Amino acid sequence: MEAARAAGRRVRVFAYDEHRLGLKPVYRRVWGRKGERPKAVVAHRYRWFYLCTFVEPETGEALSLLVDGVDTEVMSWALREFRGWLGEEEGEVWVVLDRAGWHVSPRVEVPEGVRLVFLPPYSPELQPVERVWPLVNEAVANRYFADLEALMEAVEGRWLVLQG
Template identity: 50%
Template sequence: MKSPKLQAGYCANWIRILARRYNQRGPESLADQRHHNRGAPSLLSVDQQDRLRHLLEHLSPDGDLWTGPKVARWVSEQLGCKVHPQRGWDTLKRLGFSLQIPRPRHHKADPAQQETFKRELQEQVRQVQHAHPHEQLELWAMDEHRIGLKPVIRRIWALASARPVIRIQQRYEWLYIYGFVHPQSEESQWLLLPSVNIEVFTIALQHFAQTVGAGPERQIILVLDRAGWHESSEVDVPEGIHLVFLPPYSPELQPCERVWPLSNEAIANRHFKTLDELQEVQAQRCVALQNDVTCIRHATLFHWWPTSLFTRLIFFLQRSELQRYGWKHEFWGKSY
């Protein structure tokens, strides 16, 4: 019979340590104990950490952005000895910082007006429902997105040994995607049209109203931005469609803005000879998005978007199930 150390795959000394743990603390002591390790102590004192945290809220001493090596140099000055640049990154992580891209906001945007819109949208929905108590009511959003022969370049996964190369040709011919999304039901409608103006927008509205059945039996509230061709009095709004305009300079409140990176996936890093070739590929992508309802909902269902309690509960349960496996996404917002 083989010795215990050969059967277990451990040396004799480690087996004795495990046996002692088992006798003292029971079976739980045999589990992996590494998660109890606190790691190496911080190089900085509590006061130094607080001072660095305050400095990181502003530009670095040289007037530029903070980086890991700059933090390491600052730590070196505090300790009076040389510190490896990697320690700067470690210090940032220990202080709770992460590398992020700031969310852009137009300099003319009014945050107070944006918050007011979020609160009042629910009331606008109630007013339309009160005016049409027996009709079905839905809250949609729409926007336009320009694509063309000017290439869309996106980051991709590639072997570290060589940088990928793509063929490009800068040309300025355009198409426009008209996207309509219903975050609550995950439904979406797509149109590819040659331009954006009052006439084309009217055509898009009429096509949308006919497709979803807007009219006396179905009322649609459509949230959109304040583009000139949207607000024009010359727009022929179909029966059953109610336009609600976002605050000025507030694209971050538009759910459709979140789907354009998804629609660009099919045309990114590709060279198209003609608009017709581009249109064929983009049309296939729009059809795929129209069928991928979960993707649309996760991208467009903002936490403040008016929905039924049942829909919000289902959304929350699906999110919780994904988080059990450690998955999270920047599109998630606060849920209730």
């Protein structure tokens, strides 16, 4: 990155990760009266979606995309959407991400001006986006959602709040 900056090119660094959310409940501890146990509606259903997020740690600027699954095609699409969101006048952009199979696949189409930088294996603590997921989960914790669309609306609303 220093070489790019020394050459006069602008380099922006973003972190990228996906977070799976679904109809299987997320529970948090809650206060209750002494001697009473709080009750929670439970309906284990295994339908989910992913929140794909690009965050620039330096500025907090972020883009999130809701998708129904992840694979190399979705990863290629997300990178194209990200590049379009930045605009063509943007200089070189580095995206720091983990080594999920759909990230490292040679079938991933990386747009011009985007460079993928991979974290070392087994190092989620180095990924800044990981710190956002507990904040996103607060929108769905201890709540029942009738369908996936209602859950997606709650997550979308929470994301707008987090972006300020």
